[in-house]
Structure formats: structure tokens, C-alpha cells
Amino acid sequence: MxxxxxxxxxxxxxxxxxxxxxxxxxxxxxxxxxxxxxxxxxxxxxxxxxxxxxxxxxxxxxKEEKKEKLVFHKKDFFVDERGHYTIHWIVPNTQKNEMEPILLELPQGGESFQMDPHSGEEFGYVLEGSITLECGDESFIVHKGETFYLLGKTSHLLRNDKKTTAKVLWISTPPLF
Missing domain, CATH: 1.10.260.40 (lambda repressor-like DNA-binding domains)
Structure with missing residues (x-):
């Protein structure tokens, strides 16, 4: 010093x-x-x-000020493979942050976990394929290059009804995944 x-x-x-x-x-x-x-x-x-x-x-x-990490590489990601989906945790330790981004892969017939009502907001960007957003009693088809944005007032999930894998960048605030 x-x-x-x-x-x-x-x-x-x-x-x-x-x-x-x-x-x-x-x-x-x-x-x-x-x-x-x-x-x-x-x-x-x-x-x-x-x-x-x-x-x-x-x-x-x-007291040493810890430098905040700004850039994350693939080696920093954590991959969680489940039966009906795969989550790529693309920013480690986001519980301390105000938002949490994940990359969600849904194979044919895959379905995400259900998000219960919460006080936050969510944003999604479909990178590949298309998904069905089930939000309460409504369903919305979201194609590659399209986005969704919702308040967490109702239960919701993502589903892939197509034959190709869908990839979605999904961001939640506060961290919920």
C-alpha cells in the first residue's frame, strides 16, 4: 500500500x-x-x-477495497442440468445483487420451474427458438428476437412446445432463481 x-x-x-x-x-x-x-x-x-x-x-x-468483478467468462458460469431444462448461472453469487440473470435452455417439450407470485419484475429475451409464456390464465408465444417483461404478481413459467431447443436470457429482480 x-x-x-x-x-x-x-x-x-x-x-x-x-x-x-x-x-x-x-x-x-x-x-x-x-x-x-x-x-x-x-x-x-x-x-x-x-x-x-x-x-x-x-x-x-x-481496509482493502475489494474490486467488484465486472466481466464474467464461461469458466465462471455454473451449469445446472435438470430433467426439463438447463440453467446457466451467468453471473456468480447474484444473491447480493438487485437482479439475477440466467440463460435458460429448454429442449423440445421442456418446461421451466414455476415462479410463484413475488414483488419483483422479470425480463426475458428469446435468443433461439420460441417459447410459450404461461402467466396466470394467459399464454403468450414469444419468438426468437422477441422479449417479455412482467411483474411477478401471478404464477408463471416458460414452456417449449417446438422441436428445437429454445434459449432465453431471463432476468429477475430481486434474485429469485
Whole structure:
């Protein structure tokens, strides 16, 4: 960790000059300047005084921020093959997120799990084939290149009545799959 750089970032973020931080931490402006440029290193006690003057703690100061993963590759996917469908979990650990995308494959005669009523919303995009969306007492045929969007107020499921495999990108908020 580049301590000097992080101290400077915090100081600038708080809108403090070197002189103001020196006054708050009872250190000299010259010492702080050298420290920010990594020309000198503070003792633990001095570093503690500085981070307290910046309104934080040593624990927070040294806490490593975990980088959020933005891109997922096929090796990251988890495939769950069931009798009537296959789910590709294309974003791992989505329970912590606000939405959950899956790639659903339905073979001929395949049928998804039934989604019970919930407070969320769902979106689907048919990538291959066509599916029947059963939503309450209604049925809708959705072809390749078409989409569906629904509130989770009624029970619903997807069915493949065709002879070819259907693939659907299905996104739910909140995560329900």
C-alpha cells in the first residue's frame, strides 16, 4: 500500500490543506509533505494521529477495497442440468445483487420451474427458438428476437412446445432463481 498517496487522497477528499492537517495532527507541514511523497515514513502512533485528524481509523485506512468483478467468462458460469431444462448461472453469487440473470435452455417439450407470485419484475429475451409464456390464465408465444417483461404478481413459467431447443436470457429482480 502507498501510505503517502492514500494520506494525500484522504486529505484532498476532506478539503484540507497540508497546513490544516498539520495543525489538526500536531505535526509539521514539511513532515506531512515528505510523507505524502513517500520520502519519509510515519510511526504507527504518528500515522494513527494523522488518520484520526482525517476522521477515520487505522482499521478503515488499511481496509482493502475489494474490486467488484465486472466481466464474467464461461469458466465462471455454473451449469445446472435438470430433467426439463438447463440453467446457466451467468453471473456468480447474484444473491447480493438487485437482479439475477440466467440463460435458460429448454429442449423440445421442456418446461421451466414455476415462479410463484413475488414483488419483483422479470425480463426475458428469446435468443433461439420460441417459447410459450404461461402467466396466470394467459399464454403468450414469444419468438426468437422477441422479449417479455412482467411483474411477478401471478404464477408463471416458460414452456417449449417446438422441436428445437429454445434459449432465453431471463432476468429477475430481486434474485429469485
Amino acid at each position: 502507498d501510505i503517502g498517496h492514500k494520506i494525500k487522497q484522504l486529505r484532498v477528499q476532506k478539503g484540507l490543506t497540508l497546513e490544516e492537517l498539520a495543525s489538526r495532527s500536531e505535526l509539521t507541514k514539511g513532515f506531512l509533505s515528505q510523507m505524502e511523497r513517500n520520502l519519509t515514513s510515519p510511526s504507527i502512533a504518528t500515522l494513527n494521529d494523522i488518520v484520526e485528524a482525517l476522521g477515520t481509523t487505522l482499521a478503515e485506512f488499511f
